[in-house]
Amino acid sequence: KEDFKPSDFAFYERDLKEKTFDINMEEVKKYFTVENTKRALEASVEALFGYKLVPLSSNDVPLYRDDAQAFEMQEADGTPRALIYTDDWADGDHKRGGAWMHDKRWAGLNKDGKPQIAHVSLSCNFPKSEDGSPVKLTHREYTTYFHEFGHGLHGTGKFGDFPSMNGTNVAWDNVELPSQFWENYGFTDVALNCLRDEHDNRIPDELVQKIKDMANFGEAYQGLRQTYLGLLDMKMHISDPAVAGTVDIENEMHDMVSFFDDERTSMLSTGFSHIFSEPVGYSAGYISYKFSEAQAADLWEGVKDDPYNPAARARIKTLYNQGGYGDELENFEICRGQKFDPTALMRSIGIDTKAVAEDAHSNEFDDTLQL
Secondary structure (H helix, E strand, O other): OOOOOHHHHHHHHHHHHHHHHOOOHHHHOOOOEHHHHHHHHHHHHHHHHOOEEEEEOOOOOOOOOOOOEEEEEEOOOOOEEEEEEEEEEOOOOOOOOOOEEEEEEOOEEOOOOOEEOEEEEEEEEEOOOOOOOOOEOOHHHHHHHHHHHHHHHHHOOOOOOOHHHOOOOOOHHHHOHHHHHHHHHHHOHHHHOOOEOOOOOEOOHHHHHHHHHHHHOOHHHHHHHHHHHHHHHHHHHHOOHHHHOOHHHHHHHHHHHOOOOOOOOOOHHHHOHHHOOOOOOOOOOOOHHHHHHHHHHHHHHHHOOOOOOHHHHHHHHHHHHOOOOOOHHHHHHHHHOOOOOOOHHHHHOOOOHHHHHHHHHHOOOOOOOOO
16 A cells, blocks of 8 residues: 555554454454453452452442442452452543553551551443443453553552552562563453353354464564653653653654654654653653563463462462562562563564574674664
8 A cells, every 4th residue: 555654554454463363353342341351350360369359339338430349359268458449431521541550548557557458449441331231342452451450459469567668669660560461361261261242152262262363463563662652751851851842852763663654643742641750650661561561471481381370379479469578670580480581572472582592693783772
């Protein structure tokens, strides 16, 4: 297509994906309803951690929205571990877009020295069904739900008595690790068994395989885009404030990383909310997403063959409960059981790392990047 524009990318990517993998993305959605997604989450949490998610009503706890839900996450013996709110539905008048986890308070000791459990909320923006039929998600939205719940699990962790050191109060490089790692559990048999159509038929294995096969489709573009965003973030924060917000910086990063011609309809940074401190707080730290992704890939590589076994459970609980106590990389390597291997990220997206290593020895590469 000679007049291909960046704005055409999403349309043609989807078209090519459906043709390549012989899959109808709309047909897939009937298995990924919001109700199924929540059942899959509950089953996975109980199978790995032994936690139960017990529904609460407005008589039990105050609900800050009429359509919000509340759950008490309990240990197997009924001991409360956390209060989790889920806020699934879009409301353009009162909610920002996207999906996120937000802490109301952390676990630990309160100001009176008494124990308190964590309170967290998980927010999404799914459109409500007008006729009461199940709301269907894309498999990407399904994965996003698991991602945000991973943040919630992280946020409920308690290692010591100081709330400011528990939950997601960790180094920025590790904030996204538990959430990205938890995405993998959405495609284990425990979770998949909860994905059923209106006739109670489980999602077919061949369809699951197609979804897994296409997981790495477009990964080169997505990886490049994440690199672009990380570099743009860093460049803006190390530049002279007088020029940090100018189009020149974005043009420079675009020329360095993007394979598109300069035919953008708008500057990406105008909608890049993570680049400044509010409301998400990744100012000068967006590149941490990629580092966390590499750690998540390495950790999953170590447990994927038997992700619910007791040994895996004990190590993963350490990851979610450690908080900001100790050195994060050392904590990760204790959980992983070996030194961190960043090449696991390449293997997770289908790259033969042995072939890459052999190629690297036979060619000269300029691995320097000047910001």
